[in-house]
Amino acid sequence: MGCAVSCMNKMTMSFFGKNSYPEDDSRAKLQRKLYLAKESPEPEFDLSDCQLRQVPSGIYSICKVFRKDHLYLHCNNLHSLNGGGNISDLYCLRVLNISCNKFSQLPEEIKFLINLSELYVQDNCLKDIPESVQYLESLQILDVSKNRLRHLTASLGKLKNLRVLKLVDNIELTELCSELCLATNIVSIELDGNQFVYPPPEIACQGTVEILKFLCLRMDISYAPPNSGVEVTSVQTPSYIYDPFTKRNSVSWEEQEAAIIEQENRFHQAARQQRERFLTKVLQEQQELDSEIAKVHEAKEIERQKLIKAIQDDEKEVECLVMNFIQHDFLKPEILQQQLAHEQAEHDRLLEITRQNYDNIKKSDILNAMEMLIEEDYCIQHSKKTYEDSLMDMKQSILMQEMEGSEKLEELLKAKDQSRTELVQQLMEDEDIQKAIVASLVEKVDARSWSLSQEISLISLHLARLSVIEQEKKKLKIAYNYNELLQQRVHLISLLDDLLDQQSIRRKQLIETMREMENQPNKTSDFWLKNYQKLIDSAPKNLLDIGQQLDPILANYLLQEGVIHCLPFLVKFFFTEASLLNVTLQDLKESGVSLSSDRKGIIRAISYYVQAKSQVHKLSDCKEGPSAPTDEVDCGDQNYTGVVTAHEADDSVLESECVICMDAKCEVIFIPCGHMCCCQLCGEKDVNDCPLCRGLIERIIKVRVA
Numbered sequence: 001m002g003c004a005v006s007c008m009n010k011m012t013m014s015f016f017g018k019n020s021y022p023e024d025d026s027r028a029k030l031q032r033k034l035y036l037a038k039e040s041p042e043p044e045f046d047l048s049d050c051q052l053r054q055v056p057s058g059i060y061s062i063c064k065v066f067r068k069d070h071l072y073l074h075c076n077n078l079h080s081l082n083g084g085g086n087i088s089d090l091y092c093l094r095v096l097n098i099s100c101n102k103f104s105q106l107p108e109e110i111k112f113l114i115n116l117s118e119l120y121v122q123d124n125c126l127k128d129i130p131e132s133v134q135y136l137e138s139l140q141i142l143d144v145s146k147n148r149l150r151h152l153t154a155s156l157g158k159l160k161n162l163r164v165l166k167l168v169d170n171i172e173l174t175e176l177c178s179e180l181c182l183a184t185n186i187v188s189i190e191l192d193g194n195q196f197v198y199p200p201p202e203i204a205c206q207g208t209v210e211i212l213k214f215l216c217l218r219m220d221i222s223y224a225p226p227n228s229g230v231e232v233t234s235v236q237t238p239s240y241i242y243d244p245f246t247k248r249n250s251v252s253w254e255e256q257e258a259a260i261i262e263q264e265n266r267f268h269q270a271a272r273q274q275r276e277r278f279l280t281k282v283l284q285e286q287q288e289l290d291s292e293i294a295k296v297h298e299a300k301e302i303e304r305q306k307l308i309k310a311i312q313d314d315e316k317e318v319e320c321l322v323m324n325f326i327q328h329d330f331l332k333p334e335i336l337q338q339q340l341a342h343e344q345a346e347h348d349r350l351l352e353i354t355r356q357n358y359d360n361i362k363k364s365d366i367l368n369a370m371e372m373l374i375e376e377d378y379c380i381q382h383s384k385k386t387y388e389d390s391l392m393d394m395k396q397s398i399l400m401q402e403m404e405g406s407e408k409l410e411e412l413l414k415a416k417d418q419s420r421t422e423l424v425q426q427l428m429e430d431e432d433i434q435k436a437i438v439a440s441l442v443e444k445v446d447a448r449s450w451s452l453s454q455e456i457s458l459i460s461l462h463l464a465r466l467s468v469i470e471q472e473k474k475k476l477k478i479a480y481n482y483n484e485l486l487q488q489r490v491h492l493i494s495l496l497d498d499l500l501d502q503q504s505i506r507r508k509q510l511i512e513t514m515r516e517m518e519n520q521p522n523k524t525s526d527f528w529l530k531n532y533q534k535l536i537d538s539a540p541k542n543l544l545d546i547g548q549q550l551d552p553i554l555a556n557y558l559l560q561e562g563v564i565h566c567l568p569f570l571v572k573f574f575f576t577e578a579s580l581l582n583v584t585l586q587d588l589k590e591s592g593v594s595l596s597s598d599r600k601g602i603i604r605a606i607s608y609y610v611q612a613k614s615q616v617h618k619l620s621d622c623k624e625g626p627s628a629p630t631d632e633v634d635c636g637d638q639n640y641t642g643v644v645t646a647h648e649a650d651d652s653v654l655e656s657e658c659v660i661c662m663d664a665k666c667e668v669i670f671i672p673c674g675h676m677c678c679c680q681l682c683g684e685k686d687v688n689d690c691p692l693c694r695g696l697i698e699r700i701i702k703v704r705v706a
Contacts, residue, residue: 038062184226188208
């Protein structure tokens with residue numbers, strides 16, 4: 001009886017771990033549940049809430065022998081399914097509940113549970129689901145909520161009978177595997193949709209159907225709704241492979257009953273053999289435990305005997321000391337005093353020797369420390385001296401290099417100063433030249449002088465063209481109205497005289513300005529150079545070259561509108577890629593044209609100029625005939641800038657050739673006939689009559705056509 005009790009206690013202890021001692025209630029609960037599992041005909045085997053740290057040994061064999069298809073191991077402290085026997089013995093299980101434990105992974109042997117239809121693993125520490133779950137062909141419910149899953153295996157798509165999948169409270173799980181849509185019988189997927197990335201939250205929160213449609217779309221397959229009925233597969237043995245495409249042979253119920261009886265007999269026989277092996281093993285373990293206990297008792301008895309002997313020896317020693325003390329009490333006081341004095345003297349002598357030894361040792365330590373300090377100080381001084389010498393040499397070399405560089409720099413600066421002095425001196429000596437240059441530049445950048453020059457140039461150009469027209473008509477013997485041309489030339493000559501008078505007046509004003517500038521009290525040595533630079537900086541860009549590039553047609557329209565003096569403010573519009581059609585009143589105001597009448601006149605001149613250029617383009621297109629492009633030309637898209645092209649400049653040069661030398665340009669106008677047909681050299685000769693009309697020449701005006 002004692003052997004059986006100790007065997008049961010050892011078996012119960014092994015259920016809870018090697019060094020664990022559960023409470024009496026948990027132990028009694030476990031024993032009661034083991035007893036009920038063996039005696040009850042119910043198919044459930046409940047070992048929940050027993051504070052188990054590992055699965056008790058032989059549990060899987062009991063499930064196999066007693067045909068248990070429900071195994072409950074929830075609410076324990078299990079880390080794995082090891083220890084209960086071979087997991088392959090659980091092939092009959094239909095429901096396995098291991099929730100509320102400490103599982104970090106499921107074993108690969110779970111693939112042997114081929115008849116499992118419900119698997120509850122919630123509230124554990126699972127990080128992933130093994131690939132072997134694909135062999136659970138009968139699985140219908142899989143609950144892995146409240147775990148630490150990071151991703152799902154693609155093998156879940158092979159579970160054709162899976163209908164419910166619970167994934168809630170897995171914080172690190174943000175993606176579903178696309179292969180999950182291959183499990184076509186899923187009717188419910190429970191998850192936290194807001195934390196998912198794949199599928200996105202707006203789809204994950206809409207329900208199972210939308211999730212499966214999204215996954216099917218990603219897998220490029222069509223979505224099929226799950227079957228309404230739940231498929232329940234029959235219990236299979238590990239050696240039997242279920243093939244749904246093979247037609248089963250029909251057998252009679254007598255044969256089925258005989259097969260069941262034969263199978264039960266085999267199960268009972270296997271259970272009996274298992275029980276005998278289990279009892280034999282338990283008895284053997286009990287015997288080994290008894291022998292170990294006996295050895296422990298023998299070792300403890302030996303230690304107890306040694307302790308008793310040591311206590312006895314100590315008692316004898318104490319007894320001897322007490323006897324010696326009693327004997328000393330019977331001695332005389334003089335003898336005791338002598339012994340005490342002798343002991344005191346011996347103690348003092350030993351103390352003095354110890355003190356001397358200590359002093360000697362301390363002195364030697366101090367001397368050694370002083371020697372080490374002196375050596376370190378000498379090394380520091382030596383290294384410091386070496387460093388100072390090297391630093392001094394480096395400073396001297398740097399100073400030499402700096403002196404050489406400063407000498408070279410000084411020579412270079414002297415040479416530059418000398419050259420600058422020479423240049424300044426030369427410029428100062430040429431003060432008259434500087435003054436003349438500044439005067440010419442003042443006249444060029446002056447807006448009024450510039451506009452007068454442009455008007456004179458334009459009128460001269462018209463006179464030259466009238467002279468050329470008259471020559472051409474004479475050559476071709478074309479009848480023409482001489483009085484009309486004469487009247488135009490006279491009108492242009494009167495305008496030209498007026499402009500020349502205005503130009504002379506403006507020049508006098510500029511000369512007076514130059515004189516006032518010259519008479520300034522704070523005049524410096526480089527006064528004219530500074531004023532020249534100021535004029536260069538303040539002059540409009542391309543102002544000096546605009547006279548050679550301005551389109552005469554545009555200048556003519558500006559002259560007709562009386563705004564030719566505003567040309568300096570229009571320079572930036574002529575030398576940009578922007579079209580003149582884009583010029584607005586606000587742009588003119590910002591560029592410096594202050595009067596509103598001038599701004600409106602400029603806009604009208606530009607409009608007339610664009611219309612004239614458009615007509616020229618249309619006429620040229622008509623004259624070209626078949627060689628012209630077939631597409632229509634939109635004159636409104638032309639980019640008119642008001643600058644003369646090379647072709648137009650060449651035409652103006654040809655129109656103003658001298659009729660005497662036939663080489664130079666016409667530069668003089670004969671008064672009063674108004675013909676402009678000679679160059680300056682030919683006009684300075686003794687010419688009394690006009691070469692064209694043979695009229696008397698009263699005076700000659702020298703002009704230059706821009």
